[in-house]
Amino acid sequence: xxxxxxxxxxxxxxxxxxxxxxxxxxxxxxxxxxxxxxxxxxxxxxxxxxxxxxxxxxxxxxxxxxxxxxxxxxxxxxxxxxxxxxxxxxxxxxxxxxxxxxxxxxxxx
Numbered sequence: 001x002x003x004x005x006x007x008x009x010x011x012x013x014x015x016x017x018x019x020x021x022x023x024x025x026x027x028x029x030x031x032x033x034x035x036x037x038x039x040x041x042x043x044x045x046x047x048x049x050x051x052x053x054x055x056x057x058x059x060x061x062x063x064x065x066x067x068x069x070x071x072x073x074x075x076x077x078x079x080x081x082x083x084x085x086x087x088x089x090x091x092x093x094x095x096x097x098x099x100x101x102x103x104x105x106x107x108x109x
Contacts, residue, residue, distance in 0.1 A: 021105045027101040032063050046078060049098040064091045
């Protein structure tokens, strides 16, 4: 039972992996960097593997900076947001090689 019945999210997954569209990793990284008219990054959904091998899915996220050379380390920073547009938690470093899906599209090389 959900502890807060007013807040619920429904995630509809494709029936099998052949229903999912593909996107190249380079194109996904470019789409992450797109800014809105006010200069804020766009929201997107992403799922990726953690360094422990777990799959993490973030339904609503924006890019953010990291205190490291992101290009040399092949990492991107993402910040999770709730449905009201408020940040949740802290920035998450994501290895670009570990990205599984971006906006419900399978990421391929």
